[in-house]
Amino acid sequence: MATIASPLTVTPLHPAFGAEIGGVDLTHPLDDAIFERIAAAFDDYSVLVFRGPALSDEQQMAFSERWGPLETTVRTLGGEDRLGAHIVDLSNTDADGKLMGWDDRRMIYQSGNQLWHSDSSFKPVPAHSSALSARVVPPEGGETEFASMRVAYEHVDENVRRGLDRLIVVHSFGFSRSLIDPGIGTEIGRDYPPVRHALVRANPRNGRKSLYVGSHAWYIEGLGLDESRMLIARLLEETVRPDRVYRHRWQVGDLVMWDNRCVLHRGRRWDSARHRRVMHRTTVAGAGATADPAYLHELAAART
Numbered sequence: 001m002a003t004i005a006s007p008l009t010v011t012p013l014h015p016a017f018g019a020e021i022g023g024v025d026l027t028h029p030l031d032d033a034i035f036e037r038i039a040a041a042f043d044d045y046s047v048l049v050f051r052g053p054a055l056s057d058e059q060q061m062a063f064s065e066r067w068g069p070l071e072t073t074v075r076t077l078g079g080e081d082r083l084g085a086h087i088v089d090l091s092n093t094d095a096d097g098k099l100m101g102w103d104d105r106r107m108i109y110q111s112g113n114q115l116w117h118s119d120s121s122f123k124p125v126p127a128h129s130s131a132l133s134a135r136v137v138p139p140e141g142g143e144t145e146f147a148s149m150r151v152a153y154e155h156v157d158e159n160v161r162r163g164l165d166r167l168i169v170v171h172s173f174g175f176s177r178s179l180i181d182p183g184i185g186t187e188i189g190r191d192y193p194p195v196r197h198a199l200v201r202a203n204p205r206n207g208r209k210s211l212y213v214g215s216h217a218w219y220i221e222g223l224g225l226d227e228s229r230m231l232i233a234r235l236l237e238e239t240v241r242p243d244r245v246y247r248h249r250w251q252v253g254d255l256v257m258w259d260n261r262c263v264l265h266r267g268r269r270w271d272s273a274r275h276r277r278v279m280h281r282t283t284v285a286g287a288g289a290t291a292d293p294a295y296l297h298e299l300a301a302a303r304t
Helices: 032-045 057-065 105-114 149-155 158-164 173-178 182-191 225-239 293-301
Strands: 009-012 019-022 047-051 088-091 127-136 144-148 168-171 195-198 200-202 209-211 217-220 245-248 254-259 263-267 278-285
Touching: 009 032, 019 032, 032 047, 057 127, 057 278, 105 173, 105 182, 105 263, 144 149, 149 209, 149 225, 173 182, 195 200, 209 225, 217 225, 254 263
Parallel strands: 019 047
Antiparallel strands: 009 019, 047 254, 088 278, 127 254, 127 278, 144 245, 144 263, 168 195, 168 217, 200 209
């Protein structure tokens, strides 16, 4: 299968993480050698940017499925599943194609995506990765920002790091949406109960560790709620320092893939009442529960 127009290139986008992949056409199937080079770059950089050509939904799903089975899209008032079970529609248009402003309840729900988060950390088995493609881009605003929890972990004081490895953090979709609107949070919480995750995770291919926090992170088991919230806030602050954030300015046809196991992201505002922004996302399911005793044993064995 001919898959590249020129030699594959990997160009760093930020001093700490993120890279643009050139010389590859994702509209065609990737041969195993090229895919393995992309996979290696993914493990190294955590966020990969592909600048066109634009993908169809079928092509995007086929690319994501190379990494593993796709998650089933959540069903909420946001209507993310209107394109099907395995592709998420993130847009500001209703079923009739009319623009929705930020005062629309569906967009209030979507504004939760402007909080720093990892996709599906509110599920018992959290996501491996997400791929987001730009179909319609507003003239200004609407960027997506990324921050590496792996970089943050490496900068946490060593004495603090040793204590974090043993902790379990409870993530809740209802909690995060309650930060936007208490009523929406209660509604979402009924369908998605809280789940337990390891506060520190490790990449199974290279062993590099990362924090696992974000807006869905509610409290830490064994700590009081106030102490939990302060620790989570402190770790989040360490993660999203301005000098550790990569901001992606979208062009139509871009596809950005990120590692949900170690990367936080958030969308930025735009004039939703005047300009369309249409993005389609595929999400690859994770391998298992992170608070599983076997996983925590492996994490403890990997301590350095």
